[in-house]
Amino acid sequence: MKAADILSACVMLFLAVVVLISTRHLPYWADFAPGSAFSPFWVAAASILVSCVLVVGALRRQSHPPIDWPDRQGLRRVLLTAGGLWAIVVLAPVLGLVATAVLFMLFLLLVVLRRNLWPSLLTTAVTAALIYGVFSAWLGIAFPTGLLGI
Amino acid sequence: MNMTGKVKSSLTRRLMLFSLSSVSALLMLGAGEGYAQGKAPQGPIEITSGTSPGGTPDVLMRRVAKILNEEKIITNPIVVQNRTGGSWMVAANWVLNKKGDENTVLTIAQPILTTPITTGQPTVYDKLTPISMFIQGDLLIAVQPNSPAKTFKEFVDLAKQRERSIKVAGAQAGSTDHMVTGLVEKASGAKLNYVPFDGGGAAATAFLGGNVDMIVLPPSEALPHVKNNKIKLLAILSESRRTEPEFKDVPTAKEQGFDIVWGQSWGLAGPPGMDPELVKFWDNAIQKLAATDAWKATVKEMFLRSQVVNASQAKEHMAQLHDQHLALLRDLGLAK
Amino acid sequence: MIDALVSLGNGFGVALTPTNLLFIFIGVCLGQIIGALPGLGPSAGMALLLPITFGLPAATAIMMLAGIMYGGMYGGTLTSVLVNVPGEAASVMTAVDGHKLAKQGRAGAALSVSAIGSFIAGVGAVMLLVFVTPPLAEFALRFSSPEYFLLAVLGITATASIGAGSPVKAILTAIFGLMIALVGTDPILGSERLTFGMTELLDGIDFLPVAIGIFGIAEVLSSLERSYDSEPIRTRLRDMWLSAKDWTACRFSILRGGILGFVIGLMPGAGPTVAAILAYVTEKRFSPHPEKFGEGALDGVAAAESANNSAAHGALIPMLALGIPGSASTAVLLAALVLQGIRPGPGLMVEQADLVWGLIASMFIGNVILLVLNLPLAPVFGALLRVPYEYLAPGILVISLIGTFATTLSLFSVGLTLFFGMIGYLMMKADLPRAPVVLAVVLAQLMETSLRQSLMLSEGNLWIFVQRPISIILLLLVIGSLAVPMLGLLTRRRMERLRRSEAKISIATK
Known part of the structure; x- marks a missing residue:
């Protein structure tokens, strides 16, 4: 946990610096009231302070339970799922959102989780029907349709 | 009628197979309308809106869509889609990217002009194909009912007594x-x-909670509070007074010696490079819409005005509006 | 009083016609479904279904739309408890504790207590609506920027105590939430902050992608770590129902949550989400077992769910009496009235008595329908967890993403949700609490803009916070909420020191 704490603190320190730098050209005070840079300044300041407290705490603490990383198999599943999720965003304009979502479900069920074929197809069909029925037919939402037109 | 019309839009694509297989049906669809000579879009039409559902431009466009369909001015199903985000720029970009598309039009509202100005982005209005500006809204200046000022002049004098003493609430x-x-x-x-x-x-x-002294309201929102004696109307910012009994006694700012004329306006524009034939289609449709009783009733009920600025003048009109907004936002120090 | 009862009687006359009953039923069922689907909330659902109501008589249309509004409050619970994705914004606190309960096999209890709490709070709120609408509307107007600022501060100061882990980490993640809320156009001066040139970020980062990503997506990702033949959550039928013990533990939570939610719902500018969050953090202060909050506290769920439903009803008061929308949903109701040619405003309750009282009566009926729907079904929904998680997970992911897409019709929101999903997963790994992030996102903007508005209203004078009667009460509450834990900490330290020194003395005397 020591490494995680220090890393979280570093990320927050970094974000604080980003906030400070990107809002430095904005007014801190405007007429009667705080300006655009007032809140960013104090949020960043608080972030720096609390990050430091976290680092000090992590260094002083004796016991450090290790981070609960998944095993190789688990890691593979998580990474593949995350990759598949991002692929939805990338492929949706090309293939259509609903079509991509269906492909993602089949990929997740059959490739990543290695489920049986028929229950997987059934789950996918039920989900697709729900999406079409509720979102498209009923609420009239226009999904990106892509080359195939679905 | 161009039967093989460019089927570019994703929406039409879905219907392509269907429509090609039923050419005769389409011919009838075209012939049944009064504009058989001109070109009409095929399949469902999207009116893109940048507010979340329920906002004024959204309500207006849903009304427009409903009347256009009900009066059979346009027979294609019209849907209003709310592409929110970026103070209308997400909606604008959506339509800007649909160059030459036949099934998408964009709602024109003030942010289409002002957001590029205040954020320093390139202008949007001049890249679209203007169709029509056909809805106008008046604005009223209102103060607390117990305000010592009885006219706009007295109010200004009051405001001049101490700088920034008059608080104005707004969006x-x-x-x-x-x-x-x-x-x-x-x-x-x-x-x-x-x-x-x-x-x-x-x-x-x-x-209404009495925290500020002045507010700017459209007539429809002001009316219930006037009736309940919660606000006092000092001026209307139009060229001429409104004619309804509720508002005919509200003098214009101009009458009172202050040259302030400002209002809201809404309309439609097509994507860049829209076919002139289609612009004509829309232009006709809007003119017909404006002549319907249902639309006249809507305009009356919502205390709006509906002067149709048609496609031939819309470009110039929008440029003029843009320049006015730009000048004003520069004065306010909000232009980038 | 008698007048109100007579009017209410007439209202029931309007609401109990077969057509209206049917549309109330359709409305609450739609609300239940839209609330349960992640992404789209009741207000968006109402707006999308607005065109359907065009052909209906005004009263029928409004009854149905209102049904979606409060039906959504019941429905949102479902997804939050079962799969840890907030079905709609106001059930975000339920996603924290409700899902922990589900993992302990107590999904049925969490769902039942939410349904009962929502029902009691909803009916109570409608009762108040019947008898005291005009004075309450006047009361609602006394809330303005200074009060909102203090209210938000009250919520933010509670972040440190949320979650079971170290308060330092809770504060740190709350700061992360505050940073998320900074992104976008500064509402007061109109300057861009932290948008990095992205148009999609001009309006800021919405709460829903953050909540769905950080809770829902992250939870699914982390659950996929486990071996894929994981056992479904074991549920014994006995645990599915609410026990008498649970009821005794929760009844006052429901009462407190309901009242607090109603008051916050009254204020135009706060809304059900803020109500649920404040009810949850307040409940933690009252609870005999605050350490359970964040780990599956049934009373926390009860308070939050009662609060969001009574807030949804309370928001109708300023809308009906003054024509002011108190929440996103009531804004759509107002738009619906306008589309029907009815002008909302102070005269509404007199001019459109049938409509207003019909609506009020319909809410009694609708709440009863929802209770009848939800209570027997709670164990059934709970049993959904017996479906192997591997089959549920892909569906949860896909529907969450499609739901987020539907809110803005843009893939950017989908990407944003995924981004926060990844962050949420890493936060779980680093043992950082996630609830403070969403809490800060909701409250930050309210806090910043209302502080600046207050000072603009007072021309820079800080006295505005003590000159107004309601704000001084809130100020005292803020001071109290900060001082009490501090005092507690100090006395505990002193006691320890005393004990230690006593121990030393005893050693010395030996």
Whole structure:
């Protein structure tokens, strides 16, 4: 946990610096009231302070339970799922959102989780029907349709 | 009628197979209308809107869609889609990217002009194909019922007594309310204290709770509070007074010696490079819409005006509006 | 009083016609479904279904739309408890504790207590609506920027105590939430902050992608770590129902949550989400077992769910009496009235008595329908967890993403949700609490803009916070909420020191 704490603190320190730098050209005070840079300044300041407290705490603490990383198999599943999720965003304009979502479900069920074929197809069909029925037919939402037109 | 019309839109694509297989049906569809000579879009039409459902432009366009369909002016199903985000720029970009598309039109509202100005982005209005500006809304200046000022002149004198002593509630920075406040300051020489709230509803709440002195309201929103004696109307910012009994006694700012004329306007524009034939199709449709009783009733009921600026003048009109907004936002220090 | 009862009687006359009953039923069922689907909330659902109501008589249309509004409050619970994705914004606190309960096999209890709490709070709120609408509307107007600022501060100061882990980490993640809320156009001056030139970020980062990503997506990702033949959550039928013990533990939570939610719902500008969050953090202060909050506290769920439903009803008061929308949903109701040619405003309750009282009566009926729907079904929904998680997970992911897409019709929101999903997963790994992030996102903007508005209203004078009667009460509450834990900490330290020194003395005397 020591490494995680220090890393979280570093990320927050970094974000604080980003906030400070990107809002430095904005007014801190405007007429009667705080300006655009007032809140960013104090949020960043608080972030720096609390990050430091976290680092000090992590260094002083004796016991450090290790981070609960998944095993190789688990890691593979998580990474593949995350990759598949991002692929939805990338492929949706090309293939259509609903079509991509269906492909993602089949990929997740059959490739990543290695489920049986028929229950997987059934789950996918039920989900697709729900999406079409509720979102498209009923609420009239226009999904990106892509080359195939679905 | 161009039967093999460019089927570019994703929406039509879905219907392509279907429509090609039923050419005769389409011919009938075209012939059944009064504009058989011109070109008409095939399949469902999207009116893109940048507000979340329920906002004024959204309500207006849903009404427009309903009347166009019900009166059979346009037989394609019309859907209003709310592509929110980026102060209308997400909606604008959506349509800008649909160059030559036949099934998408964009709702034109003030942010289409002002957001590029306040954020320093390239202008949007001049890249679209203007169709028509056909809805106009008036604005009223209202004060607390117990305000010592009885006329707009007295109000300005009151504001001049102490700089920034008059508090004005309105929507976010750069909104219509803000611009009107800027106009009042410019025309009168008084300095006001503009407090932005999260939208018009929140501003009205702050006003009704007695926290501020002045507010800018469209007639439809002002009416219930006038009836209940919660506000006092000092001026209407149009060229001429309204004719309804409820508002005919509200003098224009111009009558009272202050040259402030400002209002809201809404309309439609097509994507860049829209076929002139299609522009004509829409132009006709809007003119027919404006002549229907249903539309006249809507306009009356919502206390709007509907002067159709048709496609031939819309470009110039929008450029003029843009310049006015640009000048005003520069004065307010909001232009980038 | 008698007048109100007579009017209410007439209202029931309007609401109990077969057509209206049917549309109330359709409305609450739609609300239940839209609330349960992640992404789209009741207000968006109402707006999308607005065109359907065009052909209906005004009263029928409004009854149905209102049904979606409060039906959504019941429905949102479902997804939050079962799969840890907030079905709609106001059930975000339920996603924290409700899902922990589900993992302990107590999904049925969490769902039942939410349904009962929502029902009691909803009916109570409608009762108040019947008898005291005009004075309450006037009361609602006394809330303005200074009060909102203090209210938000009250919520933010509670972040440190949320979650079971170290308060330092809770504060740190709350700061992360505050940073998320900074992104976008500054509402007061109109300047861009932290948008990095992205148009999609101009309006800021919405709460829903953050909540769905950080809770829902992250939870699914982390659950996929486990071996894929994981056992479904074991549920004994006995645990599915609410026990008498649970009821005794929760009844006052429901009462407190309901009242607090109603008051916050009254204020135009706060809304059900803020109500649920404040009810949850307040409940933690009252609870005999605050350490359970964040780990599956049934009373926390009860308070939050009662609060969001009574807030949804309370928001109708300023809308009906003054024509001011108190929440996103009531804004759509107002738009619906306008589309029907009815002008909302102070005269509404007199001019459109049938409509208003019909609506009020319909809410009694609708709440009863929802209770009848939800209570027997709670164990059935709970049993959904017996479906192997591997089959549920892909569906949860896909529907969450499609739901987020539907809110803005843009893939950017989908990407944003995924981004926060990844962050949420890493936060779980680093043992950082996630609830403070969403809490800060909701409250940050309210806090910043209302502080600036207050000072603009007072021309820079800080006295505005003590000159107004309601704000001084809130100020005292803020001071109290900060001082009490501090005092507690100090006395505990002193006691320890005393004990230690006593121990030393005893050693010395030996």
